[in-house]
Amino acid sequence: MSALKKIGILGGTFDPPHIGHLRLASHFAKILHLDELLLIPSGEPWQKGSAITPAEIRFQLTEAAGIDLARALLYLQIPTQVSIDRIEIERSGPSYSIDTAKTLRERFGPQASLIWLTGADSLMHLPSWNSWRDLFQYMNFAVASRPNYDLNSEMSPEINELLASHQIQEPLALENTPAGLIYIDEGLSVDLSSTELRIRLKTSSRSEIASEQIPSHTLQIITNLGLYQ
Known part of the structure; x- marks a missing residue:
């Protein structure tokens, strides 16, 4: 067992x-x-423009999703504690991941393994993030593949260079190293995006889409507040 x-x-x-x-x-x-x-819901997502739902409402939606996530983990007998963190909402200015990484490293100490979970498309856009190379001083990355998304064809020279020096093949390495590694997982293919979901929620099949693709407690708040119509 990892210490x-x-x-x-x-x-x-x-x-x-x-x-x-x-x-x-x-x-x-x-x-x-x-x-x-x-x-961690972003406070001011600087790459998303201004047409986003207010941060406090998105925090409520994420809290509700956390209830469903915690129940799923309990059902699957996965002993992971789920928390919804206000770190980016309470920090003024644009929500930069590097600021979050530094704060979490201070919070959990130098020995904890901090693992940023993301999809393959986000990995490809990593060079557009603020101080992106510095992120690996503070955390590891675990990346999930997406269906019909060819990493090799989408990969920039910068990402190729990054993977050459940071990629590992076995997830166990992330458990035993505080920061600096990338693991790409091929066992999960998730093909949903919030942007596409918002567009589809404006269609006549809204209720059918929502019940299949949005956590139940989150959907209840969306319905009560009349969001995404």
Whole structure:
């Protein structure tokens, strides 16, 4: 058993949270033996423009999704604690992942394994993030593949270079190393995006889409507040 505390971090706009987020979170909670999983809604997502749902509402939606995630982990007998963190909402200015990484490293100490959970498309856009190379001083990355998404054809020279120096093949390495590694997982393919979901929620098949792709407690809040119509 690893002696390091293992913290999974799933950040995002969560506008809205969807089943894909929960599948990714529970998958990595299981294979990485996470002690804790933080869902972190962004406060001011600087790459998303201004047409987003207010941060406090997105936090409510994420809290609700966390209830379904915690229940799923309990059902699957995965002993990972789920927390919804206000770290980016309470920090003024644009929500940069590097600031979050530094704060979490201070919180959990130098020995904890901090693991940023994300999809393959986000990995490809990593060079557009603020101080992206510095992220590996503070955390590891666990990346889930997406169906019909060819990493090799999408890969920039910068990402090729990154993987050459940081990629590992076995997830166990993430459990025993505080930061600096990338694991790409081919065992989960999630093909949902919040952007596409918002578009589809405006169609006549809204109710059918929502019940299949949005966690039940989140859907209840969306319905009560009349969001995404």
